[in-house]
Amino acid sequence: MKMLTDHPFANTAIQNWHKTQKNLKISLEESPYTPITTQTLDKDNVAKELRKLLNKHDIHRAEQLFKNEQFITIQELQQLTKKKIDTLQYLQIKNIFTDRNKIQQYSRRPTQIEKTLLNHSTNKGLIAKIYRALIEADSNNPNSYIKKWEQELGKTFDDKQIETIVKQMHNCASSLEIKETQIKVILRYYLTPIQFKKIDGTGLDRCWRDCGEQGTYLHCWWYCPKVQHLWNRIWLKMKKATGLIIPFRPEIALLGLYPDIPLMNHHRETCTLMTLAGLNIIARNWKTAKNLTENEWTKRLWYMYTMEKITSTQEKKTKNHTTRWFACIESIQGYTIEEETKSYLVDYNI
Numbered sequence: 001m002k003m004l005t006d007h008p009f010a011n012t013a014i015q016n017w018h019k020t021q022k023n024l025k026i027s028l029e030e031s032p033y034t035p036i037t038t039q040t041l042d043k044d045n046v047a048k049e050l051r052k053l054l055n056k057h058d059i060h061r062a063e064q065l066f067k068n069e070q071f072i073t074i075q076e077l078q079q080l081t082k083k084k085i086d087t088l089q090y091l092q093i094k095n096i097f098t099d100r101n102k103i104q105q106y107s108r109r110p111t112q113i114e115k116t117l118l119n120h121s122t123n124k125g126l127i128a129k130i131y132r133a134l135i136e137a138d139s140n141n142p143n144s145y146i147k148k149w150e151q152e153l154g155k156t157f158d159d160k161q162i163e164t165i166v167k168q169m170h171n172c173a174s175s176l177e178i179k180e181t182q183i184k185v186i187l188r189y190y191l192t193p194i195q196f197k198k199i200d201g202t203g204l205d206r207c208w209r210d211c212g213e214q215g216t217y218l219h220c221w222w223y224c225p226k227v228q229h230l231w232n233r234i235w236l237k238m239k240k241a242t243g244l245i246i247p248f249r250p251e252i253a254l255l256g257l258y259p260d261i262p263l264m265n266h267h268r269e270t271c272t273l274m275t276l277a278g279l280n281i282i283a284r285n286w287k288t289a290k291n292l293t294e295n296e297w298t299k300r301l302w303y304m305y306t307m308e309k310i311t312s313t314q315e316k317k318t319k320n321h322t323t324r325w326f327a328c329i330e331s332i333q334g335y336t337i338e339e340e341t342k343s344y345l346v347d348y349n350i
Contacts, residue, residue: 032063274302
């Protein structure tokens with residue numbers, strides 16, 4: 001039987017954990033919670049008798065050997081243990097925890113995430129606590145996905161742009177089903193051919209739409225020729241609806257980062273609804289090589305209109321819904337809402 005660590009998914013999980021440790025600055029080897037009894041110390045037989053004595057008096061972690069960021073003296077240690085301590089063993093253990101490259105890690109105050117992960121008296125509810133702590137720590141540090149977008153787009157986002165991206169996830173639509181795709185796109189939820197190849201070590205990293213290009217995240221959402229055709233059609237509809245020539249850039253469609261001009265701010269919601277329909281179509285055909293047509297996008301827009309109308313009726317915001325969707329509906333005149341909506345509601349079993 002193969003060892004669990006030989007499994008490709010197990011290796012990926014371990015690699016992700018190491019990345020999480022690095023991003024959240026969690027150190028299991030050098031932290032205030034580092035145990036004074038380790039396999040390395042036991043193997044080297046370092047201050048064995050002293051460490052046994054400390055364990056008997058509930059001194060188990062590195063932080064307990066420091067006072068005001070200074071290693072406690074031999075006299076203070078004797079007061080804690082109420083026994084005479086061998087000077088040589090004291091110096092051995094002191095040298096280990098006061099190494100100039102590690103003393104700051106041992107003597108500092110533990111972070112909140114370290115308190116949750118490393119300092120627990122019982123395993124009851126531990127997984128839930130760790131999960132909540134990791135989610136909270138990751139939400140306070142958006143660099144995990146923002147940095148990846150910056151690398152792919154070759155840009156650096158300022159605080160205002162990061163705030164706009166976060167707002168885009170929550171305010172792009174009223175219905176959770178509609179804005180789910182936008183949230184997943186920004187958080188980089190969808191797996192790409194490159195990621196699949198890294199996970200199982202087999203297969204090709206080429207785009208699933210048979211264009212022959214490398215299947216990066218940005219390529220699958222924007223640069224693939226079949227996707228570009230759809231985005232070109234959407235941009236023409238946006239021009240018709242707003243009367244503006246909008247820059248043809250991926251950050252507009254994927255992240256909601258529009259040019260900061262008054263006219264664009266006025267038409268921002270209209271453009272967001274149109275690009276959101278495009279994202280939904282691409283997501284629904286994520287691993288297929290079929291052509292993405294304007295007709296399919298139009299049907300999806302009608303479906304979104306209906307779902308948003310239901311949500312606004314329940315929340316008694318019908319007037320806001322009509323105002324928000326007016327320009328979109330005007331741009332796709334020629335389609336009957338009853339027929340298109342009915343076909344989509346049947347497809348979704350609503």
